[in-house]
Amino acid sequence: NKLFTFDPGFMSTASCVSEITYIDGDEGILLHRGYPIADLAQNADYLEVAHLLLFGERPTQQEYKEFIQLVRKHTLVHEQISRFFHGFRRDSHPMAIMCGVSGALAAFYHDSLDINNIQHRELTAIRLLAKMPTLAAMCYKYSIGQPFMFPLNKLSYSGNFLHMMFATPCEPYEVNPVLERAMDRIFILHADHEQNASTSTVRTAASSGANPFACIAAGIASLWGPAHGGANEACINMLEEIGTVDRIPEYIARAKDKNDPFRLMGFGHRVYKNYDPRAKVMRKTCHEVLKELNIDNPLFDVAMELERIALSDPYFIEHKLYPNVDFYSGIILKAIGIPKSMFTVIFAMARTVGWIAHWKEMFKPGNMKIVRPRQLYTGHTERPFEPMDKD
Ligand code: CMC
Numbered sequence: 001n002k003l004f005t006f007d008p009g010f011m012s013t014a015s016c017v018s019e020i021t022y023i024d025g026d027e028g029i030l031l032h033r034g035y036p037i038a039d040l041a042q043n044a045d046y047l048e049v050a051h052l053l054l055f056g057e058r059p060t061q062q063e064y065k066e067f068i069q070l071v072r073k074h075t076l077v078h079e080q081i082s083r084f085f086h087g088f089r090r091d092s093h094p095m096a097i098m099c100g101v102s103g104a105l106a107a108f109y110h111d112s113l114d115i116n117n118i119q120h121r122e123l124t125a126i127r128l129l130a131k132m133p134t135l136a137a138m139c140y141k142y143s144i145g146q147p148f149m150f151p152l153n154k155l156s157y158s159g160n161f162l163h164m165m166f167a168t169p170c171e172p173y174e175v176n177p178v179l180e181r182a183m184d185r186i187f188i189l190h191a192d193h194e195q196n197a198s199t200s201t202v203r204t205a206a207s208s209g210a211n212p213f214a215c216i217a218a219g220i221a222s223l224w225g226p227a228h229g230g231a232n233e234a235c236i237n238m239l240e241e242i243g244t245v246d247r248i249p250e251y252i253a254r255a256k257d258k259n260d261p262f263r264l265m266g267f268g269h270r271v272y273k274n275y276d277p278r279a280k281v282m283r284k285t286c287h288e289v290l291k292e293l294n295i296d297n298p299l300f301d302v303a304m305e306l307e308r309i310a311l312s313d314p315y316f317i318e319h320k321l322y323p324n325v326d327f328y329s330g331i332i333l334k335a336i337g338i339p340k341s342m343f344t345v346i347f348a349m350a351r352t353v354g355w356i357a358h359w360k361e362m363f364k365p366g367n368m369k370i371v372r373p374r375q376l377y378t379g380h381t382e383r384p385f386e387p388m389d390k391d
Helices: 037-043 046-055 061-073 079-085 094-107 118-144 157-166 177-190 197-206 212-223 231-242 245-256 277-292 298-311 314-318 326-336 340-361
Strands: 021-024 029-032
Touching: 029 037, 029 046, 029 277, 037 177, 037 277, 046 061, 046 118, 046 157, 046 177, 046 340, 061 118, 079 094, 079 118, 094 118, 094 212, 094 340, 118 157, 118 212, 118 340, 157 177, 177 277, 177 326, 177 340, 197 212, 197 340, 212 340, 231 245, 231 298, 231 326, 231 340, 245 298, 277 298, 277 326, 298 314, 298 326, 326 340
Parallel strands: none
Antiparallel strands: 021 029
16 A cells, blocks of 8 residues: 555656756746757757757757758658548648658658667657658648648758748749748747656657657647647637637636636646746747738737736736747737648647657666556445346
């Protein structure tokens, strides 16, 4: 009769040691390998941050060039994967397809099974980083019935993603540098966030020695929910439903009503009890994108006013509820022309590097231990089994 600590939702349980990301939720601080998120979003690009997360240090100029070349080498997906898409209904949610196709990569790279070989692990990491934008864009193209676009490797990581989303064989896509930078920033802001539900899922799956592509598929499944990565899609739905500034008080009242399951999407966080530092960068980027596109989006006004009212409301102050990373991201993505069903896919694509960094970290000496939580059993005590009379 051992005594266990009961900690549902892991409110106060550290599940691992990690050197990747530091969060101080009370102060609103987020550091990757020691670098503040705002500095990275302002001064680095996504692949530079990816290198930092995967290898622990920012790349030198030479390493950066080599890293980009390596990622470019692996952007294509196997032709059989393209055919695999055709097994899905066209109206499938793209996250359903992402769960399937990312896990299916395990069937194409047999060396990924050899997880004890460091070279194979490194190759799997690069393959995942390189192929995720290709798969994500294919989900979109499939849903609208357009041909898949091959990656265009002369473009940047985010420029290439926009190209695969919006170019067609008859019409190239002129990458707008402001939108390209905004996309890249969205990727950076979602790249890692320590032991969130999906990262913990990846680590849990990986702790049994499972295939890394399958572990990433598990992470994507966990991310899908509206309390986690699905919040960006849910948030834009909410902003559209509110529609105009005059309807905000009604929704604030609903969010405070304990008999109403409604929550303000894009608000609140398990760890941040202060402004999410990612939301600050996101709001600024949102402003830049709308200005560049000359869009006067009423949803942005609704979002800013909602934020203003919520942050001065005693309920939100007392509960320490602030906008999180998902509050403004949907407005940016929508302005770029990305449909809301793709929002969580983009989150998954950007978070993949964080998931892989955590997976890699598990192979450090002393880190690999199968995850096996206990439970508090509240069911029947032992009782006799009376065989059923089957005549
Ligand atoms: N609107 C209204 N009330 C809220 C909200 C909200 N968005 N979030 C939390 N609360 C209240 C909740 O009702 C509870 O009140 P009380 O203590 O009076 O019963 C209290 O705040 C604590 O909530 P909790 O659900 O116990 O907190 P949690 O740490 O388990 O949940 C959360 C964190 C992110 C799931 C939650 O804040 C939420 O559902 N937010 C909306 C969804 C969202 O935006 N998710 C994205 C998170 S950031 C990106 C990511 O991690 O993927």
